[in-house]
Amino acid sequence: MSNFLAAVRKRTQSVMGIDGFSVILLVNVFLGIAFSFVLPFSSMFGIDEIGMSNTEFGVFMMVSTLFGVGFSTYIGKLSDRVSDRKMILVICALAGAIGYIGYAYSRNYYVLLAISATFLGISTSTFSQIFAYGREILVKAKVPAKEIPFYMNILRVLFALSWTVGPAIAAYVLLYFGFKGMFLVAAACYIIVVGIVLLSLKKTSKEEIAQPKPxxxxxxxxxxxxxxxxxxxxxxxxxxxxxxxxxxxxxxxxxxxxxxxxxxxxxxxxxxxxxxxxxxxxxxxxxxxxxxxxxxxxxxxxxxxxxxxxxxxxxxxxxxxxxxxxxxxxxxxxxxxxxxxxxxxxxxxxxxxxxxxxxxxxxxxxxxxxxxxxxxxxxxxxxxxxxxxxxxxxxxxxxxxxxxxxxxxxxxxxxxxx
Missing domain, CATH: 1.20.1250.20 (MFS general substrate transporter like domains)
Incomplete structure (x- = not known):
């Protein structure tokens, strides 16, 4: 058991030595908090706050999911053809911020459905793009292929850790500031993600841009x-x-x-x-x-x-x-x-x-x-x-x-x- 814990400690410490990976870890924490603020209370917002019936809420979730799948599929394929994934990540996170600001101030079913299908549909790709960016960083750092699963799991662990505190904090915010406050906090998390990506992630070099895509x-x-x-x-x-x-x-x-x-x-x-x-x-x-x-x-x-x-x-x-x-x-x-x-x-x-x-x-x-x-x-x-x-x-x-x-x-x- 001590050998196992020592191995975990050694591998975890090595994460900080990979250029750019710690930034992706931080971005993932704020994305996880945004997710954990919203998802557990989505049915309460739709049914109790907006007054949707169970059927209307089901249709709402179905349409939102279908648009999310469509957008994420297109964006995922597009991101593998462009030279700099950074701006795609920024656009997706910015869409999430706009979407949840809309949720904070609108109580109209059809307006919310349009926001969910478009802005939040685009923002669903943020999660995928973070993990794709993380893998690219590991490959560029020449991390051995057999070790990549461990580092990607570290990335997933931090997302999971956000869920251990996010819902409890969201419940507190909901109690004192209502759904408006809860969605504004989620939007703020996306804005922080945009800021971190723009300020901390390195821009793709001219040499890398010049390299043909596979x-x-x-x-x-x-x-x-x-x-x-x-x-x-x-x-x-x-x-x-x-x-x-x-x-x-x-x-x-x-x-x-x-x-x-x-x-x-x-x-x-x-x-x-x-x-x-x-x-x-x-x-x-x-x-x-x-x-x-x-x-x-x-x-x-x-x-x-x-x-x-x-x-x-x-x-x-x-x-x-x-x-x-x-x-x-x-x-x-x-x-x-x-x-x-x-x-x-x-x-x-x-x-x-x-x-x-x-x-x-x-x-x-x-x-x-x-x-x-x-x-x-x-x-x-x-x-x-x-x-x-x-x-x-x-x-x-x-x-x-x-x-x-x-x-x-x-x-x-x-x-x-x-």
Whole structure:
């Protein structure tokens, strides 16, 4: 154990020595705070503050998600064709600031929908661009390829850490300053991101601009998506994200209406995974130095299946508490190691790769929003977890089926084993 902690300490300290990476880490913290301020309270804002019905809120989220997927896909592909990703990152963050300022002052459903679909749709690419920028910094610093997953996990850890304090601070701001104050703080975080990027990230040199972009950057997006190995991974991760979203929406109802628990029990259940996610992310990051990411991803799908399947058999509140450690474990892999896993598909197109990964989460969330009501009404809250387990099992089978699959090397006739 002491050797493991020493390895984590040594690797973590080395992060600060990589030129520009500490800036990206700081940017990621403020982006995480902005996310954690808004997402937990989005349904309260829509339904309680604006007066949307459940159906109107569902349509609102669906339209916003679809536009977000469209914008992020286009921006991700564009970012791999331009020489300086910095200005794209600035534009995306600026769009987020404008969007949340609009949220602070407007209470009209259609105005908010337009803001969400456009400005916030563009801003969804900020997350992807930060991680794509982070990978480019590591590559330029000549960090060994086998060590990149650990450093990318550090980047993901700081985003997760923002969620440990963000919602609590947001609740305080909401209590004293209302939704207007909460959204203005989120907008301020995006403005800080813009400032840090403009002032601290180095501009691409003339020599780097003069270098031709890799031929992979001009490959049509459809050809990338429908390459069998990548397409199967996209479907599998979308299924896991769908199961995760349905599970999160269902938990409060399952605890209070099936297990006869209280609201405080729900709070405890949701507070357990973040405690374990940070050490798990660091641990799996160290493990990724020795084990291929493919193997860890399959482990993550197995843990997801085990989590949902075990929850289905829970008959008392206390049963769920230890099971949440499984949730932290699979999320640490599917939202940490998975970033590098996807970027390794097309290493010369980090923006596109990160966008494809993040879009599986967005589409999975969209499907989760739509399926939760249908499944819970038709089968009951307990059986919802059986469906989540089925989705995770299908994803697991798909990922294990790729053990002997071949990855296409875009721009080359060669291929490598998974």
């Amino acid at each position: 031929p992979q950057a001009s490959i049509p997006l459809r050809q990338v998506i429908f390459q069998p190995f990548i397409f199967v991974n996209l479907i599998a991760f979308t299924l896991i994200s769908t199961a995760n979203t349905i599970s999160s929406l269902n938990m409060a109802q399952f605890v209070t209406k099936v297990l006869n628990g209280e609201e405080k029990d729900v709070g405890i259940i949701f507070s357990i995974p973040p405690v374990f996610e940070v050490p798990f992310m660091l641990g799996f990051g160290i493990l990724a130095l020795r084990v291929k990411s493919d193997h860890l991803i399959r482990l993550g799908s197995l843990l997801a299946f085990a989590y949902f399947g075990t929850i289905f058999f829970a008959t008392d509140i206390w049963h769920i508490f230890p099971i949440q450690v499984l949730s932290a474990a699979y999320i640490s892999i599917t939202s940490g190691i998975a970033i590098t896993y996807f970027q390794d598909f097309i290493p010369d197109m980090p923006g596109t790769a990160m966008t494809l990964y993040s879009n599986t989460g967005k589409i999975g969330s969209l499907l989760g929003f739509l399926l939760f009501g249908l499944l819970s009404d038709a089968f009951g809250y307990r059986n919802v977890y059986l469906w989540c387990a089925i989705f995770a099992f299908i994803a697991m089978i798909m990922l294990f089926a790729l053990v002997k699959a071949k990855r296409v090397q875009f721009g080359s006739s060669s291929s490598v084993s998974a």
